[in-house]
Amino acid sequence: MKPDHISLEAKKDGLICAYVARYITAHIEKHLATVASRKMRDLAKLLIEIKKYQPSVNNLVEALQPKYFDIIVSATKIIAKYNYVEDRFESPTLALNMGTSLKQCCDIAIVLVLKRKELYSTLPAAEAEAFLKTMIHLIQTNWSYGISSRSASDLLVNKPNKITLLPLATDLNFFKEYLINTANSALEKLIKNNKDIKSYVTVLETVYCRVLLLNRRRPGELQRSPFYLYDKVIDDQQKYEEFSDIVSLTENILLQSLKRIVIKGKRGRGVPVIFSKDVQEHLSTIFRYRDNIINKNNIYLFGNPKSSKPLCGYKVLKKHVLSAQLKNPLAITSTKLRKHLATLTQLFNMTESDIEQLATFMGHTVGIHKSSYRLPDDVFQTAKISKLLLLMEKGEASQFKRMQLNEIDINLDFR
Numbered sequence: 235m236k237p238d239h240i241s242l243e244a245k246k247d248g249l250i251c252a253y254v255a256r257y258i259t260a261h262i263e264k265h266l267a268t269v270a271s272r273k274m275r276d277l278a279k280l281l282i283e284i285k286k287y288q289p290s291v292n293n294l295v296e297a298l299q300p301k302y303f304d305i306i307v308s309a310t311k312i313i314a315k316y317n318y319v320e321d322r323f324e325s326p327t328l329a330l331n332m333g334t335s336l337k338q339c340c341d342i343a344i345v346l347v348l349k350r351k352e353l354y355s356t357l358p359a360a361e362a363e364a365f366l367k368t369m370i371h372l373i374q375t376n377w378s379y380g381i382s383s384r385s386a387s388d389l390l391v392n393k394p395n396k397i398t399l400l401p402l403a404t405d406l407n408f409f410k411e412y413l414i415n416t417a418n419s420a421l422e423k424l425i426k427n428n429k430d431i432k433s434y435v436t437v438l439e440t441v442y443c444r445v446l447l448l449n450r451r452r453p454g455e456l457q458r459s460p461f462y463l464y465d466k467v468i469d470d471q472q473k474y475e476e477f478s479d480i481v482s483l484t485e486n487i488l489l490q491s492l493k494r495i496v497i498k499g500k501r502g503r504g505v506p507v508i509f510s511k512d513v514q515e516h517l518s519t520i521f522r523y524r525d526n527i528i529n530k531n532n533i534y535l536f537g538n539p540k541s542s543k544p545l546c547g548y549k550v551l552k553k554h555v556l557s558a559q560l561k562n563p564l565a566i567t568s569t570k571l572r573k574h575l576a577t578l579t580q581l582f583n584m585t586e587s588d589i590e591q592l593a594t595f596m597g598h599t600v601g602i603h604k605s606s607y608r609l610p611d612d613v614f615q616t617a618k619i620s621k622l623l624l625l626m627e628k629g630e631a632s633q634f635k636r637m638q639l640n641e642i643d644i645n646l647d648f649r
Contacts, residue, residue, distance in 0.1 A: 235271045244278035249294045252342050253277065253335070265454060276313070276328060277335060283309035295343050298336070300368045306336070307380040314385065326385035333377040340366045340373075400574045405560040410447065412558040413440040417516055428523040431539050437520050439550045441513055442536050446551060449507050450572045452500065453547030459497045459507065459535040464517070467495055 235241045244250050254270045261269070277294060284297045287305045291297045297306065314329035316322070323329050347362045420436035427433070446456055491511045499505035509517070528537045534544035548568065555566045 235274065240275050240278045240282070243282055244274040247278065247281065247293050249298075249339055249343055249346075250274055250277045250281070252346065253339050256338075256342060265458065273335065276332065277339070279313045280306070280309050280332065283312045294339060298340055298343060298369050299365050300372055303369065303372045303376070307377075310381055314381075316384075321384070323385045329381050329385035333373055333382060337370055337373050340370045400570060401565045402560075402562050405562055405566065406447070409555065409558050409560060409566065410444065413444050413447075413554065414512075416440050416554075416557075417444075421516065421519060424520065424523060429526050431527055434520055434523060434527045435539060435545075437516060438536055439545065439554065441516050441520075442545060442547065442550055443554050444513055445507065445509060446547070446568060447571065448510060448513075450575045451505070451507060451568070452572075453551060453568045455497060455499050455505065456507065457534070457536050457544040457547035457550075459495070459544075460533055461535045461537065462533070463495045463497065464493075464509075464535050465521075467493060 235244070251274075254274050257270050257273060258267070281291075281294050281297060284302065284305055285291055287309065288297075288302060291302070310329055310332050311323075314326065314332070315324035316329070317324065344363055344366045347359050347366070350359065417437050417440040420433040420440070424430050424433040424437060442456065445451070446453065449456070493509040493514055494506050495509075496504045496506050527539050529539070529542055531542045532538070532544075533542075536545045536547075537543075538545050551566070551568065555563045560566065
């Protein structure tokens with residue numbers, strides 16, 4: 235956590251520390267430590283603003299009294315940057331989540347009171363418990379009027395109006411060539427000096443980017459892939475023999491050449507990762523020198539030589555995207571790559587079964603695939619639905635009966 239007055243406020247507050255301790259206990263994954271840190275800072279920011287309104291408040295548990303509810307609402311609006319002129323939040327997600335965090339803090343405070351831990355030093359335990367339960371009731375019944383409804387509305391408005399930049403095909407092709415050339419150059423140096431950390435990391439980073447480009451994985455999922463998962467997969471050509479008659483020649487070649495592992499995805503789902511033949515060769519080469527460079531305690535496939543942690547995926551991708559000097563580098567992010575895949579698949583005549591398989595590969599549900607990753611609403615509504623509306627406006631809809639939208643061609647005369 236960044237060392238400043240906010241982190242100091244968070245660390246010295248017993249309830250904030252207890253809240254984060256419970257969060258970490260429930261979320262054991264190491265990478266969620268940054269989320270815990272952010273939650274600590276959010277609560278500390280809130281407490282700092284509450285103290286400005288009410289200097290007599292010493293800590294968060296003292297602020298969780300019914301008489302301070304309106305102050306808490308006002309403080310939340312400040313940290314979520316509420317614009318009174320435009321009647322909107324600049325950080326609606328923070329405002330939306332704060333109510334849940336405060337209810338959980340009240341629950342923890344009640345547990346501590348029941349365990350006879352000193353929180354309200356001047357109040358009996360029964361009275362303190364009553365205050366906290368009343369506070370929970372106020373949040374459940376009144377928070378939506380002051381905060382949640384407005385912030386949720388802002389989220390619903392902001393997301394559809396956000397411009398979605400998708401990667402250019404030329405950029406993707408150029409980026410792939412850049413990664414291959416960079417890897418080959420670094421491999422030559424590594425083979426000459428098998429303790430060259432810089433060259434090793436360069437090859438590893440290019441492999442990471444290429445795997446992410448091919449699989450459209452979330453960066454965190456991919457960067458945390460364990461080394462043993464990749465290492466233990468044996469290329470068994472015979473395991474696909476029984477399927478050779480039911481797949482095409484091209485698909486059969488892919489079965490024989492690609493390597494597949496399954497890693498842990500979002501919400502604990504198993505998601506596959508596919509490695510192309512040349513990527514496998516690059517990995518095989520650098521793994522010959524892995525023991526010379528990577529700490530034995532580092533368990534990750536994309537391990538950072540300087541620690542026991544993996545490479546930071548999104549930083550690696552951003553670094554090489556900028557180095558490649560693409561036409562539209564801002565469009566090459568993991569999220570936009572995932573949207574790009576789902577968008578272009580609409581050009582193919584995919585069955586529901588195909589879409590389900592694609593959604594499973596991407597690590598989400600079919601519903602999420604259709605609502606969040608498909609062709610952007612602004613494109614679909616402007617390019618396709620507007621065509622239907624123009625036909626109806628001209629009174630020509632009956633001429634195109636039993637035709638699909640893609641088959642309809644109209645005279646674009648807007649005069």
